[in-house]
Amino acid sequence: MSSRPELKVEDETGFIRYFKSLPAVTGETIRIFDRGDWYTAHGDDANFIAKTVYKTTSVVRQLGRNDASGLPSVTMTITVFRQFLREALFKLGKRVQIYASSGGRMNWKVVKQASPGNLQDVEDELGQNFESAPMILAVKISAKTTEARSVGVCFADASVRELGVSEFLDNDLYSNFESLLIQLGVRECLVQFDKAEKDKDPELAKLRHIIDNCGVAISERPAGDFGTKDIEQDLARLLKDERSATLLPQTDLKLAMGSAAALIKYLSVLQDPSNFGQYQLYQHDLSHFMKLDAAALKALNLMPGARDGAKSMSLYGLLNHCRTPVGSRLLAQWLKQPLMSKVEIEKRLQLVEAFANDTELRQTMQEEHLKSVPDLYRLANRFQRNKANLEDVVRAYQVVIRLPGFLGTLEAVMDEQYKDPLDEAYTNKLRQLSDSLGKLAEMVETTVDLDALDNHEFIIKPEFDDNLRIIRKRLDKMRSDMDREFRDAADDLGQEENKKIFLENHKVHGWCMRLTRTEAGCIRNKSKYQECSTQKNGVYFTTKTLQSLRREFDQLSQNYNRTQSSLVNEVVTVAASYCSVMEQLAGVLAHLDVIVSFAHCSVHAPTSYVRPKIHPRGEGQTVLKEARHPCMEMQDDIQFITNDVELKRDSSSFLIITGPNMGGKSTYIRQIGVVALMAQVGCFVPCAEAELTIFDSILARVGASDSQLKGVSTFMAEMLETANILKSATAESLIIIDELGRGTSTYDGFGLAWAISEHIVKEIGCSGLFATHFHELTALADTYPQVKNMHVTAHISGTDSKADKREVTLLYKVEPGICDQSFGIHVAELVRFPDKVVRMAKRKADELEDFTSKHEQNGIGYSKEDVEEGSARLKEVLVKWKDEVKGGSMSKEEMVQKMRDLVKTDERLVANPFFKAVEAL
Numbered sequence: 001m002s003s004r005p006e007l008k009v010e011d012e013t014g015f016i017r018y019f020k021s022l023p024a025v026t027g028e029t030i031r032i033f034d035r036g037d038w039y040t041a042h043g044d045d046a047n048f049i050a051k052t053v054y055k056t057t058s059v060v061r062q063l064g065r066n067d068a069s070g071l072p073s074v075t076m077t078i079t080v081f082r083q084f085l086r087e088a089l090f091k092l093g094k095r096v097q098i099y100a101s102s103g104g105r106m107n108w109k110v111v112k113q114a115s116p117g118n119l120q121d122v123e124d125e126l127g128q129n130f131e132s133a134p135m136i137l138a139v140k141i142s143a144k145t146t147e148a149r150s151v152g153v154c155f156a157d158a159s160v161r162e163l164g165v166s167e168f169l170d171n172d173l174y175s176n177f178e179s180l181l182i183q184l185g186v187r188e189c190l191v192q193f194d195k196a197e198k199d200k201d202p203e204l205a206k207l208r209h210i211i212d213n214c215g216v217a218i219s220e221r222p223a224g225d226f227g228t229k230d231i232e233q234d235l236a237r238l239l240k241d242e243r244s245a246t247l248l249p250q251t252d253l254k255l256a257m258g259s260a261a262a263l264i265k266y267l268s269v270l271q272d273p274s275n276f277g278q279y280q281l282y283q284h285d286l287s288h289f290m291k292l293d294a295a296a297l298k299a300l301n302l303m304p305g306a307r308d309g310a311k312s313m314s315l316y317g318l319l320n321h322c323r324t325p326v327g328s329r330l331l332a333q334w335l336k337q338p339l340m341s342k343v344e345i346e347k348r349l350q351l352v353e354a355f356a357n358d359t360e361l362r363q364t365m366q367e368e369h370l371k372s373v374p375d376l377y378r379l380a381n382r383f384q385r386n387k388a389n390l391e392d393v394v395r396a397y398q399v400v401i402r403l404p405g406f407l408g409t410l411e412a413v414m415d416e417q418y419k420d421p422l423d424e425a426y427t428n429k430l431r432q433l434s435d436s437l438g439k440l441a442e443m444v445e446t447t448v449d450l451d452a453l454d455n456h457e458f459i460i461k462p463e464f465d466d467n468l469r470i471i472r473k474r475l476d477k478m479r480s481d482m483d484r485e486f487r488d489a490a491d492d493l494g495q496e497e498n499k500k501i502f503l504e505n506h507k508v509h510g511w512c513m514r515l516t517r518t519e520a521g522c523i524r525n526k527s528k529y530q531e532c533s534t535q536k537n538g539v540y541f542t543t544k545t546l547q548s549l550r551r552e553f554d555q556l557s558q559n560y561n562r563t564q565s566s567l568v569n570e571v572v573t574v575a576a577s578y579c580s581v582m583e584q585l586a587g588v589l590a591h592l593d594v595i596v597s598f599a600h601c602s603v604h605a606p607t608s609y610v611r612p613k614i615h616p617r618g619e620g621q622t623v624l625k626e627a628r629h630p631c632m633e634m635q636d637d638i639q640f641i642t643n644d645v646e647l648k649r650d651s652s653s654f655l656i657i658t659g660p661n662m663g664g665k666s667t668y669i670r671q672i673g674v675v676a677l678m679a680q681v682g683c684f685v686p687c688a689e690a691e692l693t694i695f696d697s698i699l700a701r702v703g704a705s706d707s708q709l710k711g712v713s714t715f716m717a718e719m720l721e722t723a724n725i726l727k728s729a730t731a732e733s734l735i736i737i738d739e740l741g742r743g744t745s746t747y748d749g750f751g752l753a754w755a756i757s758e759h760i761v762k763e764i765g766c767s768g769l770f771a772t773h774f775h776e777l778t779a780l781a782d783t784y785p786q787v788k789n790m791h792v793t794a795h796i797s798g799t800d801s802k803a804d805k806r807e808v809t810l811l812y813k814v815e816p817g818i819c820d821q822s823f824g825i826h827v828a829e830l831v832r833f834p835d836k837v838v839r840m841a842k843r844k845a846d847e848l849e850d851f852t853s854k855h856e857q858n859g860i861g862y863s864k865e866d867v868e869e870g871s872a873r874l875k876e877v878l879v880k881w882k883d884e885v886k887g888g889s890m891s892k893e894e895m896v897q898k899m900r901d902l903v904k905t906d907e908r909l910v911a912n913p914f915f916k917a918v919e920a921l
Helices: 012-021 044-054 078-091 120-126 177-184 202-213 231-238 241-245 255-265 294-301 315-319 325-336 342-357 357-370 374-383 392-400 405-409 416-436 440-446 450-455 466-493 544-576 579-604 665-681 714-728 746-764 775-783 825-828 835-858 864-885 892-905 908-909 913-920
Strands: 030-034 039-040 062-063 071-077 095-101 106-115 135-143 148-158 160-168 186-193 217-222 278-281 500-505 509-514 530-535 538-543 613-615 624-629 643-647 652-658 689-693 697-702 733-738 767-771 785-797 808-818
Touching: 012 062, 012 071, 030 044, 030 374, 030 775, 039 044, 039 078, 039 202, 044 071, 044 825, 078 095, 095 120, 095 697, 106 120, 135 177, 135 202, 135 255, 135 544, 148 177, 148 255, 160 177, 160 255, 177 186, 177 202, 177 294, 177 325, 177 908, 186 202, 202 217, 217 255, 231 278, 231 538, 241 278, 241 652, 294 538, 294 579, 294 665, 294 733, 315 325, 315 579, 315 643, 315 665, 325 374, 325 579, 342 357, 342 416, 342 579, 342 613, 357 405, 357 579, 374 392, 374 544, 374 579, 392 440, 392 544, 405 416, 405 892, 416 579, 440 544, 466 500, 466 509, 466 544, 466 864, 500 913, 509 544, 538 544, 538 714, 624 746, 643 652, 643 665, 652 665, 652 746, 665 689, 665 767, 714 733, 733 746, 746 767, 746 775, 775 785, 825 835, 864 892, 864 913, 892 908
Parallel strands: 030 095, 135 186, 160 278, 186 217, 613 689, 652 767, 652 785, 697 733, 733 767
Antiparallel strands: 030 039, 039 071, 062 071, 095 106, 135 148, 148 160, 500 509, 509 538, 530 538, 624 643, 624 689, 785 808
């Protein structure tokens, strides 16, 4: 940590007093102080950063005295600060306030604010490539009845000038709200906060639990922020068409308008006049997309997890071969918003087929055209916020001049089957946008010195202005003189130009020369050469002549920049007028990028994916031939076993899958969900053949991995997820249940599993897959024809179930029928349990099996009440017997006889079924 800046503050006492006078903030907000080339944090924030970034509190220093009057502080270089910023915003869900001092020593002000859903102020510090759009949402609820709640939301990506609103009815578990959070990929959620009501409002507690469960940062806002008094006036200033603000149908959504008021205030949208008249308002319809719950998101491994190593561990990582940042973000959005319209799905599939079948078209798009496209949404945003410079204008220009290449490649497609879809989706739109941006390209070519780009200089052409021409002439002369001084030094030192010795514009030393470290000895003891610094790539040095030329060159460059600044402003202002066209272009290229990425994955999979046949919603059946799990088959050393799936409404809509642990039940049921989702996203699927109906939701109950960390028992988490499924599912849903009832007694667990399965089959009537160890559940198939039993197969060497060494080979093949054996002890053997433990387990299992089989042979059955009554009566007999034999005068035989006589005299005990079962042993 030696590179950490030293803690130096001019007026320590004054700063401590100032810091301690700042108003209190929540633990979610961290204050950072910008001190020019380094940053500081103080108080609790310093300790937090020490533990989070430096992983040790030894870096904390005291400002002032080493007692309560002092202030714990920590310093950060610019690099460390940026690392902390990414960690705080993307992983920890924190808010960050950055203070800077202007003028006076204690004249600190908040200059930048950032939160997980609002990254605008710190985009430069974070870099441009975000995995997904930082979506922020505000929510307001009204609990009308015990069952129904009204939910109103407003949401936005702070970098795009759009506000989305939605208002809908929800159940008491807020299932629709959970789906919306997932559909939109929300990063931060604003909720109403009332100190007096915080611990009393159960609805707010439910809402917070769901938001937290979806991994979304929560920001509490005062109830007053959600008031609708000024919302129509605010929208009138923000929206493009002022007249329509009061006439928009969305303004009737009172809860959504309250959320809009809170979001507008939180993002400080009205404080930036450049936003006025620039926003659009649109309504989001939940029913246009498949609903996913948080459990399904985890079960299907949709997005990368914190611990995922390989890229292909998640569906997003597997499918993301996008070449542009906008494409990657759109892919993340599509995966969370699978389509419900057959027409729209078929459109995407047709485009994927075009690129999958035409290798040259696909490769040209990926390797030549798309990889050079910058983040156009972020670029447009820089222009909108008046942060753009000449470099941004050039980046926009470089995209425009590549559009003819895109068009030429697309127009070369001759196959009639694909030409029309490609024209409709891309060619016609790109041609129109290219024409619209033609004037921007002309302006740049006329005004910007494109030749200077080779030296990474962004300047106006000298011919454009007389003063610029004069300065440019002198700059060229200076540059020529510097080149001559460089050549003389190379000759004098006997070094080959641009091989061992270089002339470079260093960011600290300006124009100077560099020698490789191996050759650096040649300037030692030569007073003509002055060393500047030694770095990894060599030794930087200069001469008096070069120093003088460099100073004059820098001065002239500053004059050039001052002279051209008004011209640059004009060029940037003109380029900014093309913002909306740039955003449209970003949308078209992102769409193209994702479709090409789908095609790439479909072709390059271990076995190529196929185009699925899609049935209209509520019609047809789901039949998959040789289905595979797309992520699983990509893992090293795995030879994936394919399986067929049939979900037919009347004969096999509900599959119960039994079989050994590690036999592939979980993979089988999950892969069906993944295939269904991929199909509705518009991607080819990992099967030999596939036909699918359109599902309106995928609802899952699988594991409760992190529930204990949140203080929720495994069983409770399981029941909450299942309750959500039963309340949300319709006849067109797909339900995936991987084990159920493991956190309670066998009897209760089986009872719940049976009741839940029967409810799904009888009342909901949707497609379902239930992997279970309750073999008794398979009896459902005897009552309901739509229930079908499946099992994962295992090969057993030796038919004697009690043999000491049963060799079991898991085949990972799913076949019709019931698995009538359990293989738990075999799994224990696989993981090298001690032999003694395995033998004991087998013995106890056999004893239990004998106990059960004897009951069955004797035809004895008993209820819980029988057990209780029999146990009580037996206890009474034993107490009597103890009293009678306590003298110690009886022999052993007499004592046994006495017991028999007492039992015989108690008729109710002799007749008790439980006692009969014990007696039979």
